[in-house]
Amino acid sequence: MQHHMQLSEEQQAILDGARGDTLARVMETLVRYGEIFGATTMVPVTSTYNHLVTSFGLKALTPVYELMDQLIQAGAASKQKFSADPRPLDPAVPSNILQNIVFKHFMYSKQDFYENQLRELGLMDPDAFTCTCYMDEVGNTPLMGEVLSWSESSAVVYANSVLGARCNRNSGIIDLMGSVVGYVPYFGLLTDEGRQADWVVEIKTSSKPEAQLLGSAIGMKVMEDVPYIVGLDRWLGELDEDARTYLKDFGAATASNGAVGLYHVEGITPEAVAQGRDLVRDGAKTYVIDDAELQRVYDSYPVVWKNPDARPKLCFMGCPHMSLNQLTTWTERLEAALAAAGRSRIVVPTVFTAAPAVIKRFEETPYAVRLKAMGVIVSYICPLMYMNNPLCSTMPVITSSNKLRTYTTARYYTDDEILEQITGGAQGAKGGER
Incomplete structure (x- = not known):
């Protein structure tokens, strides 16, 4: 040739x-x-x-x-x-x-x-x-x-x-x-050149932004470009297990709602720590994200359910797969929310997905029995592949994954909203209003 x-x-x-x-x-x-x-x-x-x-x-x-x-x-x-x-x-x-x-x-x-x-x-x-x-x-x-x-x-x-x-x-x-x-x-x-940032993204929210929502906003704005994110370190602190879990979900949303293959977070990710703003190209564009911008992005998501007011029949969490950190944290959150709602079990069938090796480790902890007692299924499945079944197109499924929302008919809610729905909190299991 x-x-x-x-x-x-x-x-x-x-x-x-x-x-x-x-x-x-x-x-x-x-x-x-x-x-x-x-x-x-x-x-x-x-x-x-x-x-x-x-x-x-x-x-x-x-x-x-x-x-x-x-x-x-x-x-x-x-x-x-x-x-x-x-x-x-x-x-x-x-x-x-x-x-x-x-x-x-x-x-x-x-x-x-x-x-x-x-x-x-x-x-x-x-x-x-x-x-x-x-x-x-x-x-x-x-x-x-x-x-x-x-x-x-x-x-x-x-x-x-x-x-x-x-x-x-x-x-x-x-x-x-x-x-x-x-x-x-x-x-x-x-290449070094290809890893330089085309955008400076300034985070000016009043509270820690939802990882999946922030990633979605950035992905849809910068598409395949490299963003350098300023101000997120205020909420993440350091690159510990909590921050890695946050960045896992954040990055998946940038990659699926856009085509981001690399981002830098000032003071957090390794290249940003080592090189700082030397990573930013001359003439880089700026994108400011505040509370109003995140709300605008959230409100822009289409509801593709046949009946927008349908009650959810299934909830998928873990696209990408959940970390051990998330499985344990969500067990504690569910227990507290169910107790507040006066219940012992979830009201929407819910599947938490994770790697087989993570599930094995989770099952060695006391959290696994507690999560199962609340009715949650822990699985190694790919939710996206499950939802790609044509029979799921009319099924009201909820998720806090922007990747799953993008590629299927699953409907996105924030983590707090998911928690409320699956435990029968203030809104119960209603699917319609946000």
């Missing part, structure tokens, strides 16, 4: 077929991909593990299964072990007979087959299925400066921003290809 990229001897050899035709085609794909974005060189993937966005055995993904088979037959397993996004199915999550038929026999009929392929290619653990692979319990936490080949948007933005690793917002399968050959094209968020 004709290309303009400057390849090393090893990279050129792979492209020329020295390691077989399959790897040559993988390398050719990566070269073509990089040249589209102006990359002139490739760099090694340096992280210990990779992460794949494709985790669901949809019938429609036949080309993916064929590619996986080719890699397996060629002995071209990933150079890195990897985790993958969450599974789409869990029998513990409420569903009716018709939904189960659609899930198992039409939508995700290839799930077991696909998981077998993933294991052959290098899945790091039989239960390494989560969108929050960077959690300590999961064990796929990149180090600052490491080069990744990921594509899951919420994981990419977290790794870039909170951990200081380097990764572009790749597409599915490109993530695996980079890991298979051990190289990725050098452009965008891998």
Whole structure:
């Protein structure tokens, strides 16, 4: 093939077929991909593990299964072990007979087959299925400066921003290809230039802004640009477990409501701590977020339920997956809210989702029994994949995830509003008014 990229001897050899035709085609794909974005060189993937966005055995993904088979037959397993996004199915999550038929026999009929392929290619653990692979319990936490080949948007933005690793917002399968050959094209968020901020976002709210709402506002404003956020450190303090949990949800909203792959928070995130406002480009634009702006964004969300006043039939929390910190905190919040409402159990079926490894750790704590006693289901499922079932389009589902709101018919409420609804507080379980 004709290309303009400057390849090393090893990279050129792979492209020329020295390691077989399959790897040559993988390398050719990566070269073509990089040249589209102006990359002139490739760099090694340096992280210990990779992460794949494709985790669901949809019938429609036949080309993916064929590619996986080719890699397996060629002995071209990933150079890195990897985790993958969450599974789409869990029998513990409420569903009716018709939904189960659609899930198992039409939508995700290839799930077991696909998981077998993933294991052959290098899945790091039989239960390494989560969108929050960077959690300590999961064990796929990149180090600052490491080069990744990921594509899951919420994981990419977290790794870039909170951990200081380097990764572009790749597409599915490109993530695996980079890991298979051990190289990725050098452009965008891998470069120092690409990590500079195009926006200064000034936070001037009267209280700590809702993570998902703030992320949504910034994502919709800056789109794929890099924001440098000023004033949030007032509310976060330092990069402790609470702040990491906040930034997990904040970043997911910037990535799904926009296309943010990296943000800097002054005084908090590692590159902002190290370089400060030297990260801001000359001529960067300014966006001021106050209480009125957050309210404007919240009020702009469409209500797509067939009956806007319907009572919720299901609540999903954890898109991206909840942290151990969130599971314990929400257990305490639910207990207090139920006691105030004079109840012992929730009034809306509710699913908290988390990584299997986080759930395992949570079940070792006394909080797990307490949460179950209140009627909450804890699952490893991907809420988005569940909601993508066409039978869910008319189902009134509530969530505090802006990612789930964006991609499905689920309706967004703040954490406090969710708490009120599922415990039968002042508004009870009413779904209509905000």
